[in-house]
Amino acid sequence: MKILKYILTTIISILLLCSTEYARGQQPQKEKKPQRTDNFIHMEGIRIGTNLSMPFQSFWTKGDRYGVEANVDFELKPNLYPVAEIGWEKMKMDQDYVKYNSSGSYLRIGLNYNLLESESKKEKDILYIGCRYGLSYATQQIESYTVNNSYWNVENVVSGSFPSQNYHCQWIGLLLGLKGEIAKNFYMGWAIHYKVAVLKGNLDMPIASFAPGYGNIEKGSAFDFTYSIAYNIPFRIGTR
Amino acid sequence: MNHSPLKIFFIIVAAFSILNGCDETFDLPPSVYSGIKFSYSDSSKTTSPIISAYGLGVVGINGADSLLYDSVSTNEISVTFSLNDSSAFVFTIDSLTDTLTVYHTNTLIEESIESGFYYEYEITSINFTTNRIDSVAIPDSTVTSVWNENLEIYINNNN
Numbered sequence A: 001m002k003i004l005k006y007i008l009t010t011i012i013s014i015l016l017l018c019s020t021e022y023a024r025g026q027q028p029q030k031e032k033k034p035q036r037t038d039n040f041i042h043m044e045g046i047r048i049g050t051n052l053s054m055p056f057q058s059f060w061t062k063g064d065r066y067g068v069e070a071n072v073d074f075e076l077k078p079n080l081y082p083v084a085e086i087g088w089e090k091m092k093m094d095q096d097y098v099k100y101n102s103s104g105s106y107l108r109i110g111l112n113y114n115l116l117e118s119e120s121k122k123e124k125d126i127l128y129i130g131c132r133y134g135l136s137y138a139t140q141q142i143e144s145y146t147v148n149n150s151y152w153n154v155e156n157v158v159s160g161s162f163p164s165q166n167y168h169c170q171w172i173g174l175l176l177g178l179k180g181e182i183a184k185n186f187y188m189g190w191a192i193h194y195k196v197a198v199l200k201g202n203l204d205m206p207i208a209s210f211a212p213g214y215g216n217i218e219k220g221s222a223f224d225f226t227y228s229i230a231y232n233i234p235f236r237i238g239t240r
Numbered sequence B: 001m002n003h004s005p006l007k008i009f010f011i012i013v014a015a016f017s018i019l020n021g022c023d024e025t026f027d028l029p030p031s032v033y034s035g036i037k038f039s040y041s042d043s044s045k046t047t048s049p050i051i052s053a054y055g056l057g058v059v060g061i062n063g064a065d066s067l068l069y070d071s072v073s074t075n076e077i078s079v080t081f082s083l084n085d086s087s088a089f090v091f092t093i094d095s096l097t098d099t100l101t102v103y104h105t106n107t108l109i110e111e112s113i114e115s116g117f118y119y120e121y122e123i124t125s126i127n128f129t130t131n132r133i134d135s136v137a138i139p140d141s142t143v144t145s146v147w148n149e150n151l152e153i154y155i156n157n158n159n
Helices: A002-026 A054-059 B005-019
Strands: A046-051 A064-074 A080-094 A098-114 A126-148 A157-160 A165-183 A186-199 A221-233 B034-040 B050-059 B065-073 B076-079 B086-093 B096-112 B116-128 B133-137 B149-155
Touching: A054 A064, A064 A221, A080 A126, A098 A165, A126 A186, A126 B116, A165 A221, B050 B076, B065 B076, B086 B149, B096 B133, B096 B149, B116 B133, B116 B149
Parallel strands: B034 B149
Antiparallel strands: A046 A064, A046 A221, A064 A080, A080 A098, A098 A126, A126 A157, A126 A165, A165 A186, A186 A221, B034 B076, B050 B065, B050 B086, B086 B096, B096 B116, B133 B149
16 A cells, blocks of 8 residues: 555656646747847947037136037047047137237047946946047237226326237146937037146247137146037947 | 936036126236335334325325325335336435435236236335435345335434
8 A cells, every 4th residue: 555655656746747847848938138248338430529618618717718619539449439629719808907819729639438337238328537638729919908006196007019929738638527318329418627738838928828728828727618519420430 | 337427417507507697807916015114223223213105296185195104103114116117205204204216127027818917126226315314225126026125214313
């Protein structure tokens, strides 16, 4: 009797095991998504943009400063974007005791490095740090200046002007910025720049006061802000 | 790294919109004063003289000369030079009046494009009357935006 019970238990166990394996075999196989090899945020092709903040710089700088700027960048390696920015800028200072204007062209080149990663390929927003080398050629003129001594007589006033001067400046800078994809292939973003002038125009009197693409160069360093819009022209570069 | 760049983006834009309301202000160029020290020729006299001073030819309110100092007991005063090549001052020292004329060259200095220009001076020579003034020394002939003692007037003790 004991032997019969043992045989039945073994047969039932085998049948249950077989039926479980059969049922598992009948389930449809789920499609496995191809695993991403990395979480890098990629951009194909090149991104061409313009600096929208150029006409509004008097909001955060002194004087009447405006201009135009075009910029281009692309993904050289994951997270690494070479950048070139070219522009023209003018600055006017019109006060009772000095009337000044300066204008010229500039070029900034450098690299941006993206700090973000994403599990979704659709995520295109980047937060980046960057470095720049800048070079500008400009012409400045002091149209008029006035010096007076309020204690001595009213006619104790000296006025004059200086002819136009040509000069060039160079600087290096660091920046922190964001670029967000607001519509397919359209990006908008801002960046805060910190710049240090390394060559400030070799002028005696008056000194070079403004460098296009940099700002006021009378002080050795400057903060600046850019607000840009850009379009990504997608195409594959190399075999990535 | 968790992120929402567009949210930060719009916050920053809002911040700059607020900054837009700020007024633009410009700093004035620095003031340049020449320091003048008064000393008694008799070094044993330690009290301070009573000084009144004004620029010769400066016309103040109601035609009166414009006083820089009015009967002040002091050993040191500051005066500003004219933009011409000489500046004349009238001093009343312990009730007696003298005139001091300072001849100087003027150098135009650019403070900044925001503040404009001002003059610094180099004292080349002096002239003075001797009712109370005994002599005048020039310890430092360069008058800059950094205050300095440029002239020292020695007062005679005939009182």
